Amino acid sequence: MAGHLCLDIIPQFRLGENRSIKDLFVPGKLINIEEASISSGGAVSNTGIALARLGIKTALMGKVGADPFGKLLEGLVLSKGAESKIIISEADSTSYTIVLAVPGYDRFLLHNTGANDTFCADDPDYAMIQDVKLFHFGYPPLMKRMYENDGAELTALFKRIKGMGVTTSLDMSLPDAASPAGMADWRAILEKVLPYVDIFIPSVEEIMYMINRDAYTALNSGDSGADLLDRLSIDKLPAIGEQLIGMGAAIAALKCGKKGIYIKTASESRFAEMGRARPAVMHCWADREMHCESYFVHPVLSTAGSGDNCIAGFLAAFLHGMSIEECIGIGCVVGAQNVRVLDSVSGVKDWDETLCQYRSGMERNTLRECSLMWIYDAKTGTRYRR
Numbered sequence: 001m002a003g004h005l006c007l008d009i010i011p012q013f014r015l016g017e018n019r020s021i022k023d024l025f026v027p028g029k030l031i032n033i034e035e036a037s038i039s040s041g042g043a044v045s046n047t048g049i050a051l052a053r054l055g056i057k058t059a060l061m062g063k064v065g066a067d068p069f070g071k072l073l074e075g076l077v078l079s080k081g082a083e084s085k086i087i088i089s090e091a092d093s094t095s096y097t098i099v100l101a102v103p104g105y106d107r108f109l110l111h112n113t114g115a116n117d118t119f120c121a122d123d124p125d126y127a128m129i130q131d132v133k134l135f136h137f138g139y140p141p142l143m144k145r146m147y148e149n150d151g152a153e154l155t156a157l158f159k160r161i162k163g164m165g166v167t168t169s170l171d172m173s174l175p176d177a178a179s180p181a182g183m184a185d186w187r188a189i190l191e192k193v194l195p196y197v198d199i200f201i202p203s204v205e206e207i208m209y210m211i212n213r214d215a216y217t218a219l220n221s222g223d224s225g226a227d228l229l230d231r232l233s234i235d236k237l238p239a240i241g242e243q244l245i246g247m248g249a250a251i252a253a254l255k256c257g258k259k260g261i262y263i264k265t266a267s268e269s270r271f272a273e274m275g276r277a278r279p280a281v282m283h284c285w286a287d288r289e290m291h292c293e294s295y296f297v298h299p300v301l302s303t304a305g306s307g308d309n310c311i312a313g314f315l316a317a318f319l320h321g322m323s324i325e326e327c328i329g330i331g332c333v334v335g336a337q338n339v340r341v342l343d344s345v346s347g348v349k350d351w352d353e354t355l356c357q358y359r360s361g362m363e364r365n366t367l368r369e370c371s372l373m374w375i376y377d378a379k380t381g382t383r384y385r386r
Helices: 042-053 068-078 114-118 144-162 186-196 204-211 213-220 234-247 306-319 324-338 351-359
Strands: 006-011 036-041 063-065 087-089 096-100 108-112 134-138 167-171 251-255 261-265 289-292 374-377 382-385
Touching (some): 006 042, 006 068, 036 042, 036 068, 042 134, 042 306, 063 114, 087 114, 114 144, 134 144, 144 167, 144 186, 167 306, 204 213, 204 251, 234 251, 234 261, 234 289, 251 306, 251 324, 261 324, 289 324, 306 351
Parallel strands (some): 134 167
Antiparallel strands (some): 006 036, 251 261, 261 289, 289 382
16 A cells, blocks of 8 residues: 555534535634544555555555654554555655545645655565555655656556556545646546556546546536535446546446445456456456445544545455455445544444444435436445446
């Protein structure tokens, strides 16, 4: 597990006030809040620690600065039970995020990339990686060396690891549109790296921004504070999945927040090239397309890290040899565990409890937009593409 690592500082807003964003954030206004939660954050922490809690032996590879934030962050990571391979850089500052998780809204992230910007293809511990089944990398849009020069470092990293026979996995993040990352040619980057990525698990917002900016902008227009997912029809997802499989991924899974997970897979011949963690029965995974509804949670304290935890659930189930339906369902379960807590990692349960939750028939966020494109199984909350 490698990639972006940061310190998360999460002030807690008072529940029940139900104030709109435009009324809450007024220049010069004092906002009374509760105590803050401080935790490790970023893909390395969120996905990596969740994988360890789910029973997967996990090593964490990231970079921090030799500063107070770095010492605090390293201690937080070491306390979570995963092996640490963190680089401490004297030349860089430690990355941090202030997470504004306002009740009733998706979170706002005030982020400093810090040492993540200098993480490069030479930094991972390849001697360790060559013996693992699966390598997951997260958040290249928040790591300058990974997206500059059309993603040359990112491609070199995945090509090298793929050449070791390791199954590879990649997650993204949504860049600030005004930043150099936001202005990068992400379609070109993905076309270069995805042939070496077996499992690609971005959010639908991230991938729409990267490969269909006009549609992303259209869905984001309208009332202040509205959520892109409120306007998104799952009928639009197959076209995205088709593009990602066409770019080279074996599995394209789109995290859709409260609207669940969509997944599309490539041919059996592509699965044969998938590395040591490939499914034992490949034909049960090949050429599949479906959508799984998310689980109902109330109250939602914070969505910070929920996508990363969802990935951990999916990958843990995948490494346990479970079916495609079980993998996306368990991904949704672990994402639901996360939103019950304020920070990004403490809500995740162990593997046995997670399996019990998955099999318990938890209430789902049922979608009303069932077009003739899908065959719906109400018992499992799963839609299959006709």
